[in-house]
Amino acid sequence: MKLSIYQMEILPGDPQGNFKKVSAWVEKEVQNSKPDLIVLPEMWTTSYTLEDIHIHADENGKDTLPFLQTLAKTYRVNIIGGSFANKVNGKVFNTAPVINREGEVVYQYDKVHLVPMLNEPKYLAGGQKVPEIFELDGVKMGVIICYDLRFSEIIRPLALEGAEVLFIVAEWPLARLNHWKNIQITRAIENQMFVVSCNNVGAYDGVTFGGTSMVVNPWGDTLIQGSEKAEETLSISINVEETLEVRKKVPVFSSRVRHLYKQGL
Numbered sequence: 001m002k003l004s005i006y007q008m009e010i011l012p013g014d015p016q017g018n019f020k021k022v023s024a025w026v027e028k029e030v031q032n033s034k035p036d037l038i039v040l041p042e043m044w045t046t047s048y049t050l051e052d053i054h055i056h057a058d059e060n061g062k063d064t065l066p067f068l069q070t071l072a073k074t075y076r077v078n079i080i081g082g083s084f085a086n087k088v089n090g091k092v093f094n095t096a097p098v099i100n101r102e103g104e105v106v107y108q109y110d111k112v113h114l115v116p117m118l119n120e121p122k123y124l125a126g127g128q129k130v131p132e133i134f135e136l137d138g139v140k141m142g143v144i145i146c147y148d149l150r151f152s153e154i155i156r157p158l159a160l161e162g163a164e165v166l167f168i169v170a171e172w173p174l175a176r177l178n179h180w181k182n183i184q185i186t187r188a189i190e191n192q193m194f195v196v197s198c199n200n201v202g203a204y205d206g207v208t209f210g211g212t213s214m215v216v217n218p219w220g221d222t223l224i225q226g227s228e229k230a231e232e233t234l235s236i237s238i239n240v241e242e243t244l245e246v247r248k249k250v251p252v253f254s255s256r257v258r259h260l261y262k263q264g265l
Protein backbone atom coordinates (compact mmCIF):
# COMPACT_ATOMS: atom_id res chain seq x y z
CA MET A 1 0.00 0.00 0.00
CA LYS A 2 1.51 3.26 -1.14
CA LEU A 3 0.99 6.23 1.19
CA SER A 4 1.42 9.96 0.65
CA ILE A 5 1.32 12.18 3.72
CA TYR A 6 0.89 15.95 3.41
CA GLN A 7 2.87 17.64 6.21
CA MET A 8 1.10 20.90 5.49
CA GLU A 9 1.49 24.52 6.52
CA ILE A 10 -2.17 25.41 7.04
CA LEU A 11 -3.46 28.90 6.18
CA PRO A 12 -5.17 30.01 9.43
CA GLY A 13 -8.88 30.80 9.06
CA ASP A 14 -8.88 30.39 5.27
CA PRO A 15 -10.82 27.25 4.26
CA GLN A 16 -10.99 28.24 0.57
CA GLY A 17 -7.23 28.89 0.46
CA ASN A 18 -6.60 25.51 2.10
CA PHE A 19 -8.93 23.73 -0.35
CA LYS A 20 -6.83 25.20 -3.18
CA LYS A 21 -3.57 24.09 -1.52
CA VAL A 22 -4.80 20.55 -0.93
CA SER A 23 -6.26 20.25 -4.41
CA ALA A 24 -2.97 21.34 -6.04
CA TRP A 25 -0.97 19.02 -3.76
CA VAL A 26 -3.15 15.98 -4.50
CA GLU A 27 -2.99 16.59 -8.25
CA LYS A 28 0.82 16.81 -8.14
CA GLU A 29 1.24 13.88 -5.76
CA VAL A 30 -0.98 11.59 -7.80
CA GLN A 31 1.17 12.35 -10.86
CA ASN A 32 4.44 11.93 -8.92
CA SER A 33 3.82 8.79 -6.88
CA LYS A 34 0.36 7.35 -7.65
CA PRO A 35 -0.53 6.70 -3.98
CA ASP A 36 -3.23 4.28 -2.83
CA LEU A 37 -3.96 6.47 0.13
CA ILE A 38 -3.31 10.07 1.12
CA VAL A 39 -3.29 11.60 4.62
CA LEU A 40 -4.01 15.19 5.67
CA PRO A 41 -3.42 16.84 9.08
CA GLU A 42 -5.83 17.88 11.85
CA MET A 43 -8.04 20.98 11.35
CA TRP A 44 -6.50 21.54 7.92
CA THR A 45 -9.29 23.83 6.71
CA THR A 46 -8.87 26.44 9.49
CA SER A 47 -5.99 25.54 11.83
CA TYR A 48 -6.52 26.54 15.48
CA THR A 49 -8.44 29.80 14.88
CA LEU A 50 -10.70 28.79 17.74
CA GLU A 51 -11.94 32.25 18.70
CA ASP A 52 -13.52 32.54 15.25
CA ILE A 53 -14.28 28.87 14.80
CA HIS A 54 -18.05 29.39 14.66
CA ILE A 55 -17.49 31.59 11.60
CA HIS A 56 -15.04 29.30 9.80
CA ALA A 57 -16.56 25.93 10.75
CA ASP A 58 -18.23 23.96 7.98
CA GLU A 59 -21.95 23.32 8.62
CA ASN A 60 -22.38 19.51 8.55
CA GLY A 61 -19.26 19.24 6.38
CA LYS A 62 -21.24 20.65 3.42
CA ASP A 63 -18.08 22.02 1.72
CA THR A 64 -15.33 19.77 3.06
CA LEU A 65 -16.93 16.37 2.43
CA PRO A 66 -17.90 16.93 -1.23
CA PHE A 67 -14.47 18.50 -1.83
CA LEU A 68 -12.70 15.37 -0.54
CA GLN A 69 -15.17 13.03 -2.23
CA THR A 70 -14.54 14.66 -5.60
CA LEU A 71 -10.76 14.40 -5.14
CA ALA A 72 -11.04 10.72 -4.17
CA LYS A 73 -13.25 9.87 -7.14
CA THR A 74 -11.29 11.93 -9.66
CA TYR A 75 -7.93 10.40 -8.71
CA ARG A 76 -9.22 6.97 -7.52
CA VAL A 77 -7.39 7.45 -4.24
CA ASN A 78 -8.37 6.65 -0.62
CA ILE A 79 -8.28 9.67 1.70
CA ILE A 80 -7.71 9.93 5.44
CA GLY A 81 -9.13 13.43 5.39
CA GLY A 82 -7.30 14.89 8.39
CA SER A 83 -9.96 16.67 10.41
CA PHE A 84 -12.06 19.81 10.07
CA ALA A 85 -14.18 22.10 12.22
CA ASN A 86 -17.65 20.62 11.69
CA LYS A 87 -20.70 22.55 12.92
CA VAL A 88 -23.59 20.27 13.86
CA ASN A 89 -26.69 21.67 15.59
CA GLY A 90 -24.76 24.76 16.65
CA LYS A 91 -21.85 22.83 18.20
CA VAL A 92 -18.41 22.58 16.57
CA PHE A 93 -16.76 19.16 16.50
CA ASN A 94 -13.25 18.26 15.37
CA THR A 95 -14.21 15.62 12.80
CA ALA A 96 -12.01 13.18 10.87
CA PRO A 97 -13.56 11.87 7.64
CA VAL A 98 -12.40 8.78 5.72
CA ILE A 99 -13.21 8.51 2.02
CA ASN A 100 -12.64 5.55 -0.28
CA ARG A 101 -11.54 5.53 -3.94
CA GLU A 102 -15.17 5.55 -5.04
CA GLY A 103 -15.72 8.83 -3.22
CA GLU A 104 -17.85 7.28 -0.45
CA VAL A 105 -17.50 8.54 3.12
CA VAL A 106 -16.82 5.20 4.82
CA TYR A 107 -16.26 6.56 8.33
CA GLN A 108 -16.34 9.76 10.40
CA TYR A 109 -14.89 10.24 13.87
CA ASP A 110 -15.39 13.21 16.20
CA LYS A 111 -12.36 13.84 18.44
CA VAL A 112 -13.21 12.54 21.91
CA HIS A 113 -10.33 14.00 23.94
CA LEU A 114 -10.27 17.79 23.71
CA VAL A 115 -6.86 19.25 24.41
CA PRO A 116 -6.79 21.77 27.30
CA MET A 117 -3.31 23.05 26.33
CA LEU A 118 -4.81 24.47 23.10
CA ASN A 119 -8.11 25.62 24.67
CA GLU A 120 -10.22 23.13 22.75
CA PRO A 121 -12.67 22.45 25.62
CA LYS A 122 -13.66 26.14 25.63
CA TYR A 123 -14.59 26.24 21.94
CA LEU A 124 -15.28 22.71 20.72
CA ALA A 125 -17.65 19.88 21.60
CA GLY A 126 -16.20 16.44 22.26
CA GLY A 127 -17.28 13.36 20.33
CA GLN A 128 -19.30 10.80 22.28
CA LYS A 129 -18.10 7.63 20.56
CA VAL A 130 -14.63 6.03 20.67
CA PRO A 131 -12.98 5.34 17.29
CA GLU A 132 -14.09 2.29 15.35
CA ILE A 133 -12.50 0.12 12.70
CA PHE A 134 -13.02 0.85 9.01
CA GLU A 135 -11.66 -0.84 5.88
CA LEU A 136 -9.92 0.58 2.83
CA ASP A 137 -8.78 -1.75 0.02
CA GLY A 138 -9.59 -4.69 2.33
CA VAL A 139 -7.26 -3.53 5.14
CA LYS A 140 -8.59 -2.89 8.64
CA MET A 141 -7.59 0.51 10.01
CA GLY A 142 -8.34 3.11 12.65
CA VAL A 143 -7.99 6.88 12.90
CA ILE A 144 -7.49 9.09 15.95
CA ILE A 145 -6.90 12.82 16.33
CA CYS A 146 -3.75 14.22 17.94
CA TYR A 147 -4.26 14.39 21.75
CA ASP A 148 -6.11 11.02 21.49
CA LEU A 149 -2.66 9.47 20.99
CA ARG A 150 -2.07 9.80 24.74
CA PHE A 151 -5.06 7.54 25.54
CA SER A 152 -4.04 3.93 24.97
CA GLU A 153 -7.47 2.81 26.17
CA ILE A 154 -9.08 3.84 22.85
CA ILE A 155 -6.30 2.37 20.72
CA ARG A 156 -6.00 -1.13 22.18
CA PRO A 157 -9.60 -2.03 21.24
CA LEU A 158 -8.83 -1.15 17.62
CA ALA A 159 -5.89 -3.57 17.64
CA LEU A 160 -8.01 -6.25 19.30
CA GLU A 161 -10.56 -5.85 16.52
CA GLY A 162 -7.83 -6.44 13.94
CA ALA A 163 -6.63 -2.98 12.91
CA GLU A 164 -3.32 -3.22 11.09
CA VAL A 165 -2.79 0.48 10.53
CA LEU A 166 -3.48 3.38 12.91
CA PHE A 167 -3.59 6.89 11.46
CA ILE A 168 -2.97 9.94 13.63
CA VAL A 169 -3.99 13.28 12.18
CA ALA A 170 -2.46 16.07 14.21
CA GLU A 171 -1.51 19.64 14.97
CA TRP A 172 1.06 18.72 17.62
CA PRO A 173 3.19 21.52 19.07
CA LEU A 174 6.98 21.51 18.81
CA ALA A 175 7.14 22.04 22.59
CA ARG A 176 6.10 18.41 23.22
CA LEU A 177 7.80 16.75 20.27
CA ASN A 178 9.54 14.10 22.37
CA HIS A 179 6.10 12.88 23.55
CA TRP A 180 4.83 12.86 19.96
CA LYS A 181 7.68 10.70 18.67
CA ASN A 182 7.97 8.32 21.60
CA ILE A 183 4.27 7.64 22.09
CA GLN A 184 3.83 6.79 18.41
CA ILE A 185 6.64 4.23 18.61
CA THR A 186 5.17 2.82 21.82
CA ARG A 187 1.68 2.46 20.30
CA ALA A 188 3.17 0.67 17.27
CA ILE A 189 5.12 -1.77 19.45
CA GLU A 190 2.42 -2.48 22.05
CA ASN A 191 -0.30 -2.99 19.43
CA GLN A 192 1.94 -4.51 16.74
CA MET A 193 0.49 -2.30 14.04
CA PHE A 194 1.68 0.36 11.61
CA VAL A 195 1.38 3.89 12.96
CA VAL A 196 1.09 6.59 10.29
CA SER A 197 0.94 10.22 11.35
CA CYS A 198 0.40 13.53 9.62
CA ASN A 199 1.29 16.68 11.56
CA ASN A 200 1.36 20.29 10.39
CA VAL A 201 4.17 22.85 10.42
CA GLY A 202 4.17 26.60 11.00
CA ALA A 203 2.81 28.67 13.87
CA TYR A 204 -0.44 30.23 15.01
CA ASP A 205 -1.21 32.43 18.03
CA GLY A 206 2.14 31.79 19.69
CA VAL A 207 2.12 28.01 19.19
CA THR A 208 4.67 26.46 16.83
CA PHE A 209 3.69 23.10 15.41
CA GLY A 210 6.37 20.45 15.11
CA GLY A 211 6.01 18.54 11.85
CA THR A 212 7.86 15.22 12.25
CA SER A 213 5.09 13.23 10.59
CA MET A 214 6.04 9.57 10.85
CA VAL A 215 5.50 6.03 9.62
CA VAL A 216 6.42 3.41 12.22
CA ASN A 217 6.24 -0.32 11.45
CA PRO A 218 4.77 -2.95 13.83
CA TRP A 219 8.28 -3.73 15.11
CA GLY A 220 8.68 -0.12 16.23
CA ASP A 221 11.13 0.99 13.55
CA THR A 222 10.59 4.48 12.14
CA LEU A 223 10.50 4.00 8.35
CA ILE A 224 10.24 7.66 7.43
CA GLN A 225 10.06 10.93 9.35
CA GLY A 226 9.34 14.51 8.27
CA SER A 227 11.39 17.51 9.30
CA GLU A 228 10.27 19.82 12.12
CA LYS A 229 9.77 22.99 10.12
CA ALA A 230 9.24 22.45 6.40
CA GLU A 231 6.08 21.76 4.49
CA GLU A 232 6.78 18.45 2.77
CA THR A 233 5.41 15.20 1.43
CA LEU A 234 6.25 11.81 2.89
CA SER A 235 5.79 9.08 0.32
CA ILE A 236 6.31 5.41 1.23
CA SER A 237 5.04 1.88 0.54
CA ILE A 238 4.12 -0.35 3.47
CA ASN A 239 3.50 -4.08 3.51
CA VAL A 240 0.60 -4.60 5.93
CA GLU A 241 1.38 -8.32 6.17
CA GLU A 242 4.34 -7.40 8.40
CA THR A 243 1.77 -7.00 11.15
CA LEU A 244 0.99 -10.73 11.00
CA GLU A 245 4.70 -11.65 11.03
CA VAL A 246 5.38 -9.54 14.13
CA ARG A 247 2.26 -10.90 15.87
CA LYS A 248 3.54 -14.44 15.21
CA LYS A 249 7.07 -13.70 16.45
CA VAL A 250 5.95 -12.02 19.68
CA PRO A 251 2.42 -13.36 20.30
CA VAL A 252 1.27 -10.62 22.66
CA PHE A 253 -2.40 -11.01 21.80
CA SER A 254 -2.60 -14.72 22.54
CA SER A 255 -0.55 -14.26 25.74
CA ARG A 256 -3.15 -11.93 27.25
CA VAL A 257 -4.74 -12.99 30.55
CA ARG A 258 -8.05 -11.27 30.04
CA HIS A 259 -9.90 -12.50 33.09
CA LEU A 260 -7.44 -10.60 35.33
CA TYR A 261 -7.77 -7.29 33.51
CA LYS A 262 -9.99 -4.43 34.64
CA GLN A 263 -12.81 -3.11 32.37
CA GLY A 264 -13.19 -6.49 30.65
CA LEU A 265 -10.65 -5.48 28.02
Ligand SMILES: NC(=O)CCC(=O)C(=O)O
Nearest residue numbers: 115146147171172173176
Ligand atom coordinates in the same frame (compact mmCIF):
# COMPACT_ATOMS: atom_id res chain seq x y z
N1 LIG B 1 -3.98 19.21 18.65
C1 LIG B 1 -3.76 18.47 19.71
O1 LIG B 1 -4.56 17.64 20.10
C2 LIG B 1 -2.45 18.71 20.41
C3 LIG B 1 -2.12 17.69 21.47
C4 LIG B 1 -1.01 18.14 22.36
O2 LIG B 1 -0.58 19.27 22.29
C5 LIG B 1 -0.43 17.19 23.31
O3 LIG B 1 -1.00 16.10 23.49
O4 LIG B 1 0.60 17.51 23.91
